[in-house]
Amino acid sequence: MTQEDDALRREIRDWIAREAPRDWRTASTHEAFVASQRSWFAKLVGAGYAVPHWPREWPGGGRSLAEQKIIYEELARADTPRLLLSFVSTYHAFATLAECASAQQRSHYLPRILEGETWCQGFSEPGAGSDLAAIRSRAERRGDVYVVSGQKVWSTMAQYADMCLLLVRTSADGPKQAGLTYLLMDMRLPGVSVRPIHQIQGDEEFAEIFLDEVEIPVSQRVGEEGAGWAVAQATLASERGLTLMELSYRMRGAMLRLSEAVHAAGRTCDAGVLRKLGALATRVDAVCALADRFLQKRMDEDERVGDASIVKLAYSRCLRAWTNLGVELADLAGQMHAPITFGDLNSGNWMADFMNSYAWTIAGGSDEVQRNIIAERMLGMPREPKNWITEARP
Amino acid sequence: MSALRRELEDNARKVFPDWQAAQDAEGSWAQMAELGWFMAGVPEALGGLGLERRDLAVIFTEMGRARMPGPALAQFLALEALVQAPDVPGREELLENAMAGAAITTSLTIAGDGLSAVPDADTASQILVRSADEVALVGLAGAKITPFPTWDGSRRLFSVEPAPDAPRIPLAAGAEAAALTERLDGLLCLGLAGDALGGAEAVLAMAIEYLGTRRQFDRPLAMFQALKHRAADLKVALETATALYEASSEAAPLALGAMKAHCCEVYKQVAEEAVQFHGGIGLTVEYPVHLFLKRAFLNRTLGGSAAFWNESAGDAVLERTSAG
Numbered sequence: 269m270t271q272e273d274d275a276l277r278r279e280i281r282d283w284i285a286r287e288a289p290r291d292w293r294t295a296s297t298h299e300a301f302v303a304s305q306r307s308w309f310a311k312l313v314g315a316g317y318a319v320p321h322w323p324r325e326w327p328g329g330g331r332s333l334a335e336q337k338i339i340y341e342e343l344a345r346a347d348t349p350r351l352l353l354s355f356v357s358t359y360h361a362f363a364t365l366a367e368c369a370s371a372q373q374r375s376h377y378l379p380r381i382l383e384g385e386t387w388c389q390g391f392s393e394p395g396a397g398s399d400l401a402a403i404r405s406r407a408e409r410r411g412d413v414y415v416v417s418g419q420k421v422w423s424t425m426a427q428y429a430d431m432c433l434l435l436v437r438t439s440a441d442g443p444k445q446a447g448l449t450y451l452l453m454d455m456r457l458p459g460v461s462v463r464p465i466h467q468i469q470g471d472e473e474f475a476e477i478f479l480d481e482v483e484i485p486v487s488q489r490v491g492e493e494g495a496g497w498a499v500a501q502a503t504l505a506s507e508r509g510l511t512l513m514e515l516s517y518r519m520r521g522a523m524l525r526l527s528e529a530v531h532a533a534g535r536t537c538d539a540g541v542l543r544k545l546g547a548l549a550t551r552v553d554a555v556c557a558l559a560d561r562f563l564q565k566r567m568d569e570d571e572r573v574g575d576a577s578i579v580k581l582a583y584s585r586c587l588r589a590w591t592n593l594g595v596e597l598a599d600l601a602g603q604m605h606a607p608i609t610f611g612d613l614n615s616g617n618w619m620a621d622f623m624n625s626y627a628w629t630i631a632g633g634s635d636e637v638q639r640n641i642i643a644e645r646m647l648g649m650p651r652e653p654k655n656w657i658t659e660a661r662p
Numbered sequence: 663m664s665a666l667r668r669e670l671e672d673n674a675r676k677v678f679p680d681w682q683a684a685q686d687a688e689g690s691w692a693q694m695a696e697l698g699w700f701m702a703g704v705p706e707a708l709g710g711l712g713l714e715r716r717d718l719a720v721i722f723t724e725m726g727r728a729r730m731p732g733p734a735l736a737q738f739l740a741l742e743a744l745v746q747a748p749d750v751p752g753r754e755e756l757l758e759n760a761m762a763g764a765a766i767t768t769s770l771t772i773a774g775d776g777l778s779a780v781p782d783a784d785t786a787s788q789i790l791v792r793s794a795d796e797v798a799l800v801g802l803a804g805a806k807i808t809p810f811p812t813w814d815g816s817r818r819l820f821s822v823e824p825a826p827d828a829p830r831i832p833l834a835a836g837a838e839a840a841a842l843t844e845r846l847d848g849l850l851c852l853g854l855a856g857d858a859l860g861g862a863e864a865v866l867a868m869a870i871e872y873l874g875t876r877r878q879f880d881r882p883l884a885m886f887q888a889l890k891h892r893a894a895d896l897k898v899a900l901e902t903a904t905a906l907y908e909a910s911s912e913a914a915p916l917a918l919g920a921m922k923a924h925c926c927e928v929y930k931q932v933a934e935e936a937v938q939f940h941g942g943i944g945l946t947v948e949y950p951v952h953l954f955l956k957r958a959f960l961n962r963t964l965g966g967s968a969a970f971w972n973e974s975a976g977d978a979v980l981e982r983t984s985a986g
Binding site for chain 2: 530550558647
């Protein structure tokens with residue numbers, strides 16, 4: 269740890285002590301939560317902590333991965349609100365614009381992101397989840413517009429988004445990846461409608477997007493027609509392991525909630541309970557160590573294919589175990605329906621936390637997809653033959 | 663990984679490329695001495711290599727991978743005890759001999775569990791006795807040494823009752839003994855955890871190789887997703903435990919104990935699945951996968967049980983959070 273790192277850590281710690289909201293868990297509606305997200309993001313932008321991974325010409329940009337890690341460690345340690353609303357904008361949209369978009373597109377959209385314009389991701393469809401390349405939303409070129417019809421699903425906070433990273437099909441010929449095209453869509457265009465998805469724990473973190481003959485100017489295309497799959501890879505690779513480190517640290521901090529549950533149940537002398545608590549605490553420490561090691565590998569440019577999948581699986585399964593233990597310890601009290609805390613995965617509202625943990629075992633590449641990646645690309649186990657459909661048909 | 667640790671690993675794999683290479687106990691003991699392993703943790707001023715615990719941690723993993731026979735882990739504890747006991751008469755000679763490979767054994771259970779599970783007590787000349795009151799080197803001449811055969815054939819374990827008049831070299835007493843004992847128990851846990859991870863890695867590789875070779879239903883078993891997913895879960899568990907292990911080498915004794923419990927559970931899980939992956943052949947004595955299964959189960963009980971360490975860790979979580 270260098271002196272500069274120490275200085276940065278002190279600087280952000282002081283700033284958080286002065287500026288971070290403490291009442292963010294009290295938001296009683298999703299709208300209030302979104303409003304608190306907007307004001308917290310604006311504060312971070314003002315202080316230069318919102319986009320440490322952007323280049324130096326942006327306020328607070330040009331930070332090394334080591335410095336970014338410090339910033340997120342401190343934000344997690346101080347139990348500040350996670351940046352949910354602006355996540356797609358500052359990571360996915362940024363990476364797509366920075367790596368694949370035209371200079372004109374970049375200079376138009378990037379400043380607006382810092383001003384609070386939010387983006388959502390229009391990739392998944394009812395028929396294209398883990399099999400993303402099976403996208404069917406159709407874009408037909410008519411003059412200087414693409415006319416798009418179809419349906420997107422599981423778009424995080426799309427109901428509040430100004431813009432959408434949209435992956436559509438422009439051709440049905442050839443390999444399914446080759447017919448995809450990438451567009452930047454204004455959510456206010458005629459023909460776009462959004463319906464929040466009511467989730468089992470009472471949140472509305474995701475939404476469906478319906479596209480009915482939406483006319484998107486060809487100038488909004490990123491990359492060439494048919495090159496959408498490659499652009500989408502840039503979008504998906506945008507997050508560099510910091511989120512899982514931040515979430516792991518938050519889970520470690522929230523061991524307090526499990527202790528409270530043990531106390532509340534009057535089971536502080538119950539050896540069986542203590543064993544489960546101790547084993548889980550060690551597992552959480554292990555996941556934190558794994559996330560740290562992953563970031564270190566990235567800094568050393570020593571990452572292997574599959575490493576990211578291992579971190580995600582380790583975290584998601586541990587989060588499931590963490591929430592499960594909470595439910596078990598809270599016993600009947602844990603079954604009482606209580607209002608949820610928006611934006612918190614480790615709130616101590618155990619059934620809500622448990623149901624929320626699926627967001628990490630399914631979203632962003634399900635556990636099953638991650639297992640395939642690890643087995644096939646890391647352990648060298650052979651892929652299944654692709655000709656299932658032809659074999660199965662008589 | 664640092665260049666030094668990479669070098670330790672490379673050298674170990676040259677001498678012990680796989681588990682078969684290490685099975686001649688006498689020969690591998692001499693090779694370990696030749697590699698300088700017994701000098702590794704001893705400060706340079708005392709004639710050692712002055713390596714840190716995280717460097718020793720690499721050696722422990724290699725011992726597990728090679729399914730190392732012999733009392734090497736006990737030897738590391740004895741060396742550490744001598745390093746930590748500056749005022750003992752004759753220490754330099756004792757250290758010198760031990761670094762050259764004169765075996766000193768000790769119990770592989772945590773202090774307080776008596777002198778059980780002592781490797782190679784029948785050939786060692788001294789035993790390191792650890793307790794909260796006294797840490798001492800005790801001569802084994804005239805001791806009652808009872809074999810304790812285990813399903814794991816890689817370690818030869820004994821129960822020991824030293825002779826009442828056995829020569830005794832005290833290394834620490836009182837509060838110093840308690841602190842030293844705790845430190846040595848921590849080192850024992852680190853050693854067992856490393857052994858577990860090395861063994862788990864070796865047996866997982868063995869199982870995945872087998873799945874790639876064995877064909878049923880006109881395809882290699884490794885192509886079945888049901889097996890891929892289980893293999894991937896084992897890989898995740900192993901990598902996660904390894905990250906904790908690497909981050910823990912300087913941790914406090916309690917954290918080392920909890921870490922040991924975690925890593926040994928992972929070894930058991932991997933070895934248990936590895937036998938299942940092998941199908942019927944995994945149940946035959948000619949196939950080596952059972953050797954790792956047996957070592958995994960033994961490791962799990964040595965150095966304090968999972969129940970003991972997890973309960974202590976749970977207590978610590980409650981204490982930490984109610985104090986804060």
